[in-house]
Amino acid sequence: MVIKNIIAGGKTVLNLTVDTLKNNKDEDSKKIGFLETNYYLPTIYGILGKKIENIGQLKELINSLEIEDNADATLDDALDAGVKTLICAEALEALKYMDNETPYEAPYTGFIPDKILRDLGVPLVNGKIPAILVVIGKVGDEEKLKSLINEIRKRNILGLFIGDIVKEMEDANIELGLDKLLVPVGDSITSAIHAANLAIRAPLIYGGVEGGKTEEVIEYIANRVPAIVIALGEVDDITLAAGAGCIKAGIPVITNNPVPEIEGALGSSDIDNIIENALKMKNIKVEEMSIEDVNIPVSVGPMNEGERVRGPDMFVELAGPKQYGFELVKVVDDASDKIEIIGKDIGEMEAGTKTPFAVIINVSGKTLEDDLEGVLERRVHEIFNYIEGVMHLNQRDSVWIRINKESAEKGLNLIHIGKIIQDIYKSEFPFIENIDVKLITDADIVKEELEKVKEIYKFRDEKTKNLHEEDVDVFYGCIMCQSFAPSHVCIITPDKPALCGGINYLDARAAAKIDPDGPIFAIEKGECLDEEKGIYDSVNEVVQDKSQGAIESITLHSVLDRPSTSCGCFEAITFYIPEVDGFGIVDRSFKGETPMGVPFSALAGQCSGGNQVEGFCGISVSYMKSSKFFKADGGWERVVWLPSELKNKVIDGIPEEMIPKIATEEDVSSIEELIDFLKKNNHPVAENIGLDMDAEDIEVVETHTEEEEYMGDTEGEEEGTITVPTMTMPAGFGGLPKDIKIVLKNAVIKAEQIIITRESGKK
Numbered sequence: 001m002v003i004k005n006i007i008a009g010g011k012t013v014l015n016l017t018v019d020t021l022k023n024n025k026d027e028d029s030k031k032i033g034f035l036e037t038n039y040y041l042p043t044i045y046g047i048l049g050k051k052i053e054n055i056g057q058l059k060e061l062i063n064s065l066e067i068e069d070n071a072d073a074t075l076d077d078a079l080d081a082g083v084k085t086l087i088c089a090e091a092l093e094a095l096k097y098m099d100n101e102t103p104y105e106a107p108y109t110g111f112i113p114d115k116i117l118r119d120l121g122v123p124l125v126n127g128k129i130p131a132i133l134v135v136i137g138k139v140g141d142e143e144k145l146k147s148l149i150n151e152i153r154k155r156n157i158l159g160l161f162i163g164d165i166v167k168e169m170e171d172a173n174i175e176l177g178l179d180k181l182l183v184p185v186g187d188s189i190t191s192a193i194h195a196a197n198l199a200i201r202a203p204l205i206y207g208g209v210e211g212g213k214t215e216e217v218i219e220y221i222a223n224r225v226p227a228i229v230i231a232l233g234e235v236d237d238i239t240l241a242a243g244a245g246c247i248k249a250g251i252p253v254i255t256n257n258p259v260p261e262i263e264g265a266l267g268s269s270d271i272d273n274i275i276e277n278a279l280k281m282k283n284i285k286v287e288e289m290s291i292e293d294v295n296i297p298v299s300v301g302p303m304n305e306g307e308r309v310r311g312p313d314m315f316v317e318l319a320g321p322k323q324y325g326f327e328l329v330k331v332v333d334d335a336s337d338k339i340e341i342i343g344k345d346i347g348e349m350e351a352g353t354k355t356p357f358a359v360i361i362n363v364s365g366k367t368l369e370d371d372l373e374g375v376l377e378r379r380v381h382e383i384f385n386y387i388e389g390v391m392h393l394n395q396r397d398s399v400w401i402r403i404n405k406e407s408a409e410k411g412l413n414l415i416h417i418g419k420i421i422q423d424i425y426k427s428e429f430p431f432i433e434n435i436d437v438k439l440i441t442d443a444d445i446v447k448e449e450l451e452k453v454k455e456i457y458k459f460r461d462e463k464t465k466n467l468h469e470e471d472v473d474v475f476y477g478c479i480m481c482q483s484f485a486p487s488h489v490c491i492i493t494p495d496k497p498a499l500c501g502g503i504n505y506l507d508a509r510a511a512a513k514i515d516p517d518g519p520i521f522a523i524e525k526g527e528c529l530d531e532e533k534g535i536y537d538s539v540n541e542v543v544q545d546k547s548q549g550a551i552e553s554i555t556l557h558s559v560l561d562r563p564s565t566s567c568g569c570f571e572a573i574t575f576y577i578p579e580v581d582g583f584g585i586v587d588r589s590f591k592g593e594t595p596m597g598v599p600f601s602a603l604a605g606q607c608s609g610g611n612q613v614e615g616f617c618g619i620s621v622s623y624m625k626s627s628k629f630f631k632a633d634g635g636w637e638r639v640v641w642l643p644s645e646l647k648n649k650v651i652d653g654i655p656e657e658m659i660p661k662i663a664t665e666e667d668v669s670s671i672e673e674l675i676d677f678l679k680k681n682n683h684p685v686a687e688n689i690g691l692d693m694d695a696e697d698i699e700v701v702e703t704h705t706e707e708e709e710y711m712g713d714t715e716g717e718e719e720g721t722i723t724v725p726t727m728t729m730p731a732g733f734g735g736l737p738k739d740i741k742i743v744l745k746n747a748v749i750k751a752e753q754i755i756i757t758r759e760s761g762k763k
Helices: 002-022 042-048 054-062 075-100 114-119 123-124 144-153 164-171 189-205 212-223 239-249 271-281 372-383 405-409 414-428 443-465 503-513 539-547 600-604 643-651 654-661 671-680 684-688
Strands: 134-136 159-164 184-186 227-232 253-255 264-267 312-319 325-331 339-342 354-355 357-364 392-395 400-404 434-440 474-477 491-492 518-523 526-532 572-577 582-587 615-621 640-643 699-701 720-730 742-750 755-757
Touching: 002 054, 002 075, 002 123, 002 239, 042 075, 042 212, 042 357, 054 075, 075 189, 075 600, 114 123, 114 189, 114 227, 114 600, 114 615, 134 164, 134 189, 144 164, 144 271, 159 189, 159 615, 189 212, 189 227, 189 239, 227 239, 227 271, 227 615, 239 253, 239 671, 253 271, 253 539, 264 271, 312 325, 312 405, 325 372, 325 443, 339 414, 357 372, 357 414, 357 443, 372 392, 372 414, 372 443, 372 503, 400 405, 405 474, 414 434, 434 443, 503 518, 518 539, 572 600, 582 600, 582 643, 640 671, 654 699
Parallel strands: 134 159, 134 227, 159 184, 227 253, 253 264, 312 354, 325 357, 339 434, 582 640, 699 755
Antiparallel strands: 312 400, 357 434, 392 400, 474 491, 474 518, 572 582, 572 615, 720 742
16 A cells, blocks of 8 residues: 555656646756755755756656556555655755745755755764754644654754644744754755755765765665654655655655554654654664753753853853953862852852853873863863853853853752763763862952963963974874765874864874774874875875775875875865966855865865865865975965965964965956966966976876777867876976876867877887
8 A cells, every 4th residue: 555655646746847847938958956065956966866957957857757657566666756756856846946046934944055964074973963863744742742852852863854843843932943953944845855865965975976876875875874754643645755765765764653664764653752763773872961960950961052042041141251261171189079169159140140250170080191181171162062051152261151041040050060060071081080170250269260270271282382293103093984984084193183173183182092992093103204295104004904995095294195085074175276286275164166166065075985086185274274284285385275264264374475375265266367366476386377388299198997998979079189088197297396196087188199108108
């Protein structure tokens, strides 16, 4: 019966899509697509490999689809009909965007840009967000709804909601938004495609899987993307068909309706246990945070992160821009698990008070070292934000905390906060044996302690600033992102933080100490083979081993010669611009195009997925301030373009004389304008611009195997041209250093004479 329903639902959606396109009066050449993605219509591109860019191409595809309603249809027939349902749903949704860039109004999001998926990369791979639940339908009972949402929130799961449940959540005054990890996608079943294509983009962005490699895409989603569909309430044929498409794509479905169960693919559960049973379908285990003091009157956990306390909701403000304060963690010999409050507690303050505030945490343990103080101190920010009704911003002596009226009315006090700090530190850092927490609101004492603390910060900063690769014997490796990018290995040194920006050298050191068998591990530095490029024999051995032989060697500080692999979580990407023999850098928050006419997402697609691609390299923003920043390639003297906001963010790391010579989007918008800018501002690369060889002097070497040689489709080419799928430019071409190699793909060459040689040297 279910098979017939799925096929009927698929045929309904297919017929609707065909009719909608038939009635569309736009020219076939009219552009179609979603904003801020590099993957065209992602479901169609991911599953079929088709790059749909206009109405004509979409019509041709949809008109080629068939769903047969045979009496003896099998489950496989139904699943195939489900995939076609997803394809049609994406077509219908894309049509909404054709004449309106924002067809969805609040609270709905509609299409979710690539940047959001990249931003979610780190919390997904480190387990902070353990799963993505796509919830479709209606609960029909407010208490059960609230219980369902609480089960999602307490596990810090990302929920994507489609249909009537969004209105139910609004009526129940449940706060929605990405910061709450409760995202209302759309009100119709076709909008569910925006959740499905989020999962389908994961193998394209993180796994380096090419669109159209259907089995690889499905295998990646099934094994690496922690997404499950939950269908609630009455389920019609169209919803069944969409669910079948998700199952075929590697996303299991669970419902509170009776269905024939397929282990790991289709399941049934009562609504009270549906979240737990959904997670079991992908073997996802979630460790809930444990606080020993059961008398704490508010919830505590990652689900409260992102909560904002606005002025009207504020009961008290601690430190902040109108007052002063700090937070400090010190390693001592004799902590004894004390909590001390100096000054007024929260309940003793007047509503609207802004008061000085200090947090002093002393920790002791046999293996603790002073170098870990900064790492432990940064955890204070997250711990405060775990507390319901508390907002924590900034760190050190810029700390700013607000507590809302509701949590104050519930009785939250500083003793509770001190206990939460103790429990979480001991839970997450088992080498901490004892911990004292001192919370100070006495203005005079805060001011007195602040002067001492500033000297401690200064000492730490100088020590960290002067720590370089040559000063240590151990680097650290991180394979956390291998859950998404199987061949990626991140190497972390004092001069090069993890490319996600979330782990520096001391962070990695602490993580390896906490969990010696975890994804972050020590690497003996070994022999330095090339200090300028950052090549170490032990690092290469580890990279080859941890990448399962996919990557044989890397350089830490070069984009052009065996650069580090990139996962998909990188904050920015460095890319080579051959026309000027320089580098551009673009970060994922920049929404415009680079001078090459492509956005961040397109460039990021060149090296995501753990790939090593010469000329492209993902980096963290903090690496741009490193003294070894791509030193082997000339460092800042080879950087020619970056977004203005990023430039301002790293300006203290740019040599002063280079600041006016590096262009931004405010200065140039094309390669031609970039060349003019660089020449006008005497950029160091300007002297090499325009030193191209004559075409007849270029020898082209084609790299290929012994298989049949492919020369490309030459139909319609001008006389005297030839297409070469892969060619290597000769050493020194365009003024490049002699040891630089450029490989061009699908190059079209026009010259009087072209010599193509095999690698053996025979012409």
